[in-house]
Amino acid sequence: MDVEWGYEGKRGPEHWHELCDWFSEGAKYPYQSPISLSHNEQLIRNSEQAQLFFHYQKEQFTEKEFKNTMHFVPFSHESYVIFQNVRYFLTDIHFHRPSEHVIDGRPQEIEFHLVHTSQQQKNLVVAVLCTFDLTAPELDKIDLTTEWDYPNHLQTFSPALFLPKERSYFHYTGSLTTPPTAGPVQWFVFDHIQRFNPDFLKEFSEELLEVNNRPLQEKKERKIYFVSKHSSADLER
Numbered sequence: 001m002d003v004e005w006g007y008e009g010k011r012g013p014e015h016w017h018e019l020c021d022w023f024s025e026g027a028k029y030p031y032q033s034p035i036s037l038s039h040n041e042q043l044i045r046n047s048e049q050a051q052l053f054f055h056y057q058k059e060q061f062t063e064k065e066f067k068n069t070m071h072f073v074p075f076s077h078e079s080y081v082i083f084q085n086v087r088y089f090l091t092d093i094h095f096h097r098p099s100e101h102v103i104d105g106r107p108q109e110i111e112f113h114l115v116h117t118s119q120q121q122k123n124l125v126v127a128v129l130c131t132f133d134l135t136a137p138e139l140d141k142i143d144l145t146t147e148w149d150y151p152n153h154l155q156t157f158s159p160a161l162f163l164p165k166e167r168s169y170f171h172y173t174g175s176l177t178t179p180p181t182a183g184p185v186q187w188f189v190f191d192h193i194q195r196f197n198p199d200f201l202k203e204f205s206e207e208l209l210e211v212n213n214r215p216l217q218e219k220k221e222r223k224i225y226f227v228s229k230h231s232s233a234d235l236e237r
C-alpha cells in the first residue's frame, strides 16, 4: 500500500504524481504548497477570517521516523487551534530541510510543520521557519518543564515551544507538501524567523535525508492574508 517516494531521481517531486493513482488524484488540486511569500505583495491584512487561536498545552509525544523525516506524534489530542470556529487538533510535528516556504525571497535552513486535523479530517498546518544558530538554546532547554526521555523516544512538552514570541503570520489555502499533495490545507506561516540550535538534529542524523523540501509551487490567483500580532498574549486562552 505504501508507495515509496523521495526527493530526487525517479521518485522525486517532479514524479510524485506518476507514482500511483492516489498521488495523481492529490496533485490535481490546483493550489499546491509550498509557495513564496512576501511582505511586499498584495496582502489582505488583519482580516477576521484569518484569525487563528492557539490552545496548546503540555502533553506527551513519541518520536518516529516516517515519510522521509522525524516526527513527534502526540499520544492524546490535548493541544488544538481554532480557525473559523472549527477546532483542529494537533496530530503531528515534523520538519523539512531546507525550508519549503520562502519569505521575502529568503529560504531558511529548517521549517517545522505543526499539523492539525479537524473532526471532518480537514488539515491545518502551522509553519515555523528557522535559521541555524549554535548559540541558540537547544530545544530541550527552551522550556525547563520539558521532559526528554531519549532512550524511550518519549518527550513531554508544550508544542508552544516551537512558536515564535512575535506571532505575525501569512495565511493562505494550499496543499500537503508531501504525497499525495492533496488540498485544501489551511496554511499559517509565521513571518518571524526563529533561531534553532542544529545540535538537536545530531541525534537523528543517520536516519535523516540531507534535503527533504518540496520545490516552490505556482502561486496562481490566490488570496494571501497577513495577520500582525505584537504579543502572544491575545492568542492564548
Ligand SMILES: [Zn+2]
Pocket (backbone or CB within 6 Å): 094, 095, 096, 113, 177
Ligand atoms: Zn511538512
